[in-house]
Amino acid sequence: PITPCLVAAGLWPSTPVHLVLAFTIKLLAFYLQLFADCMAPNEAFCETLQQFHAVRGVFHCNDKGRPIEDPFCHAWAVATQWYQLGMIMITSHLECALHEAWCLLIPDLLSLQVSEYIHQPTSDSTLCPTCFGGEEWGSNMKIFPDILVQLDGNFHHRCNLSGGTGPSFYSPLLFLDDMYVSKVGCEMEAMQMATQPNAVQKATTLVEEVVAACWDSFKAAQEKDSQGVPGFHDEKGLVVCSCMHDVPLLICNITTPGEHQMYVIALIC
Ligand SMILES: [Zn+2]
Structure with a gap:
């Protein structure tokens, strides 16, 4: 060769x-x-x-x-x-x-494993020192919370099924396990099923047309506008949770056609 x-x-x-x-x-x-x-x-x-x-x-x-x-x-x-x-x-x-x-x-x-004394990776080492470097926690939420986080998802980081898994060369520290995210989704679904269907309607004063229009305009959550070709992409994108200094805290794969709520809940819980 x-x-x-x-x-x-x-x-x-x-x-x-x-x-x-x-x-x-x-x-x-x-x-x-x-x-x-x-x-x-x-x-x-x-x-x-x-x-x-x-x-x-x-x-x-x-x-x-x-x-x-x-x-x-x-x-x-x-x-x-x-x-x-x-x-x-x-x-x-x-x-x-x-x-x-x-x-x-x-x-x-x-x-000792080789990584234990050379890299010494700890979860603390990846956190933002400005947000997580303090010693006092539990401040008044109405004045200012301990930390602020922001989340967003995109569909640009896809994984083609035909590409295989590739060689494994590092262990990602910030990624949530897909199984854990799915479990959170299942628990949310179970809780939604258990909720009385009329309870939500009573709590809102919005008319049905407004809710429907809002639903249609929120493209990121729509499964009909599937991001990527079905059966072609494995992971369809990423959701990143970062602090207000733009330091990434946690990341998870988007494995469903739309940006479901479960990604947000899994990342901040
Ligand atoms: Zn920060």
């Missing part, structure tokens, strides 16, 4: 198989650092690459000899993902090797 030869030559293929383009590893490392520091978008970086080539008279053409409008964007996005994945796996192997070496010197370390 050509991939090991490319990597040995300092090039990273855009995909592990059926590759079309390869990029220098130094450029990928530069871009990822740039992204970490400046959030430089993939599209803008690829546009710069294209212009950089164009002023030097290099154009990427299709089979008919015509210049390709956007020659790098897709390949670059995939290459950066695979490069990051490769780096994470190399780092993980390195940490395991170091753990084994340390165990020879300090036998007590054998009882």
Whole structure:
């Protein structure tokens, strides 16, 4: 295979198989650092690459000899993902090797998993220090609550069923388990069934037409406008709960066609 030869030559293929383009590893490392520091978008970086080539008279053409409008964007996005994945796996192997070496010197370390003393991940480490750094809790809600959170969902982060699960390279700390979210949904449904049907109608003064119009206008919750093709997408999107400083606190997958209430309840409970 050509991939090991490319990597040995300092090039990273855009995909592990059926590759079309390869990029220098130094450029990928530069871009990822740039992204970490400046959030430089993939599209803008690829546009710069294209212009950089164009002023030097290099154009990427299709089979008919015509210049390709956007020659790098897709390949670059995939290459950066695979490069990051490769780096994470190399780092993980390195940490395991170091753990084994340390165990020879300090036998007590054998009882610890490698992640326990290298990463020491705790749920506290992911929380916003401004919101969760205080020691006093239970302030008066009418004056100002202890913390404020915001939630929103989108349908852009989908998972194609045909794509498989891919290699597992990290354990997400912020994601709620899908089973837990479904359980919350079932409990909510059971509570709604147990509620007297007339109780809600008595409590509201809105006429039925207004309620119906509101229902129709709230597109996010509508199952008829299914986001994604049925049977094509596994996870259809994400709902994120963040604090008022935009630090993400918890995330869950959207597994139903609409944004159901259960995601909100599961995230804030
Ligand atoms: Zn905060």
